[in-house]
Amino acid sequence: MRARARTLLFAAGAAGAAALFTAGALDLPHFGGAVHPYGDRAVHQALRESTTNTISSVNFDQRAFDTIGEELILMASAIGAVVLLRVVGKEAEDQGAAHRHGPAEVSDALRIVGYLLLPVTLLIGVYIIAHGAQSPGGGFQGGVILGTAVHLLYLAGDYPALQRLRPIPVFESTEALAAGVFVAMALAAAGAVPALNGAVGVEVGCALVLLIGKFFEQALLVREPPGGTS
Amino acid sequence: MSHLPYLAAGWIVIAGLYGVVTSRDLIHAVVCLSVTQSGTYVLLLAIGYRYGATAPVFSDRPPHGRPVTDPVVQAMTLTDIVVGATVTALLLALAVQVAKRRGTIDPDELRSLES
Numbered sequence: 001m002r003a004r005a006r007t008l009l010f011a012a013g014a015a016g017a018a019a020l021f022t023a024g025a026l027d028l029p030h031f032g033g034a035v036h037p038y039g040d041r042a043v044h045q046a047l048r049e050s051t052t053n054t055i056s057s058v059n060f061d062q063r064a065f066d067t068i069g070e071e072l073i074l075m076a077s078a079i080g081a082v083v084l085l086r087v088v089g090k091e092a093e094d095q096g097a098a099h100r101h102g103p104a105e106v107s108d109a110l111r112i113v114g115y116l117l118l119p120v121t122l123l124i125g126v127y128i129i130a131h132g133a134q135s136p137g138g139g140f141q142g143g144v145i146l147g148t149a150v151h152l153l154y155l156a157g158d159y160p161a162l163q164r165l166r167p168i169p170v171f172e173s174t175e176a177l178a179a180g181v182f183v184a185m186a187l188a189a190a191g192a193v194p195a196l197n198g199a200v201g202v203e204v205g206c207a208l209v210l211l212i213g214k215f216f217e218q219a220l221l222v223r224e225p226p227g228g229t230s
Numbered sequence: 231m232s233h234l235p236y237l238a239a240g241w242i243v244i245a246g247l248y249g250v251v252t253s254r255d256l257i258h259a260v261v262c263l264s265v266t267q268s269g270t271y272v273l274l275l276a277i278g279y280r281y282g283a284t285a286p287v288f289s290d291r292p293p294h295g296r297p298v299t300d301p302v303v304q305a306m307t308l309t310d311i312v313v314g315a316t317v318t319a320l321l322l323a324l325a326v327q328v329a330k331r332r333g334t335i336d337p338d339e340l341r342s343l344e345s
Contacts (some may be wrong), residue, residue, distance in 0.1 A: 003252070003338070010251040014244050021243075025236035032232070032281040039278065039300030043286060046269070047293050054286035054301035059308060070309050077316035081323040134289045140312055 056138045064186045066192070075179050082172075106157035114156025121149035235276035242269035256325040256335040267314045271307050278303035315320055 029035060059067050125145035131200035132138030153162040187195040246266030253259035278300030286301035329335050 006251060008313050010248065014247065018240060018244060021240040022237060025233050025240065028233065028236055028277065030232040031235050031276060032279050034280060034297070036280060036300040038302045039298070040287070042300075043293075043301050046286075047288065047318065052288040054288070054298070055305045055308065058305035063305065066309065070312055073313055074316050078319045080320050084323040084327050085319075136285065136287055138308075140308060220331060 019167045052134050053132060053136065053138070055136075056132050059138065061138075064189065068183055068186055071179055071182055075175065078175065103156040104159065106155075111158075114152045114158075118149055118152045118156075121145060121152060125149055232311040235279075236273060239269045239273035239276060240273060242266070254336050254338065256328060256337060259337065260321045260325060263321070264314060264318055267310070267317075270310055274307045274310065292309070 009040055042058050042062060043054050045062060046052075046054040049057060049061060051057035051061065076113065125141075125142045128137035128145055129139055129142030150162065150166050153159075153165060183198075243266050246262050246264075246269065249265060250259050251264030253262060280297055280299050283297040283299045284303065287296040325335055328340065332340060334340065
């Protein structure tokens with residue numbers, strides 16, 4: 001059977017991977033040991049910059065370029081989901097009774113809890129972001145809390161209110177703007193060479209697209225005059 | 231057995247992969263992929279652990295007191311979680327479209343690429 005063959009193939013691969021992983025893991029430093037050279041250096045550097053939350057220092061100071069990549073992955077995934085889920089072709093939106101006439105039928109307890117928790121959760125999100133440099137927290141964690149807080153309105157059954165609270169175009173442009181600000185600030189903090197590299201990269205990429213685009217136009221769109229050589 | 235946490239991480243990865251391979255449902259496969267990825271969280275945090283240590287945060291205590299766990303791997307775990315969540319979101323969007331176009335989310339019934 002096909003499924004059986006697949007499972008057998010997986011078993012062989014998994015056995016090999018497990019053997020290699022075990023051999024590698026047995027040579028790792030002992031669990032809970034005292035030797036953490038990178039960690040010690042990161043702590044030292046964070047304290048020198050007086051960022052008391054070392055993890056924020058690693059993410060936004062010592063490895064800020066990696067965080068740019070991470071942020072761009074997040075943005076690319078959001079764009080990908082938007083593109084995948086856009087209303088295509090003849091797919092019609094349901095304009096009917098479901099979400100036109102106010103709140104849906106949910107229990108009063110859920111509705112009240114949703115409305116009560118919304119401001120509290122927003123406040124906690126802002127707090128987590130604001131204190132990220134000093135105490136456990138930070139932009140990623142607080143951002144998730146902020147994003148979740150808004151959707152308490154949906155749990156409370158009030159989708160129209162949710163739509164008024166979060167106009168999608170505003171959030172789309174704010175996300176792009178924030179990602180751009182993050183990249184610009186990281187480049188400004190990193191000095192001239194990475195910024196110049198970035199500018200050259202964008203320039204070369206755009207130039208190549210323009211060049212190839214012109215060649216495509218020549219090859220695919222420009223018709224040869226009738227009665228030509230061919 | 232001081233290497234047990236590392237081996238547990240490897241076990242989680244293989245268990246998640248087994249789920250992906252034998253999955254009969256795309257949503258289930260996405261969840262299994264999340265399980266696979268959580269093995270990497272365990273591995274990273276296990277490498278950074280130190281006996282008798284506390285969290286690498288110095289807001290309420292002096293800098294040279296107790297030892298702290300490795301902040302580098304903890305920051306990488308944070309990155310890992312964010313990337314994992316975005317991958318999950320994107321794959322779920324794909325699963326929604328597959329369900330709409332093909333009327334099934336059983337990977338065995340999705341033989342060809344044409345719609």
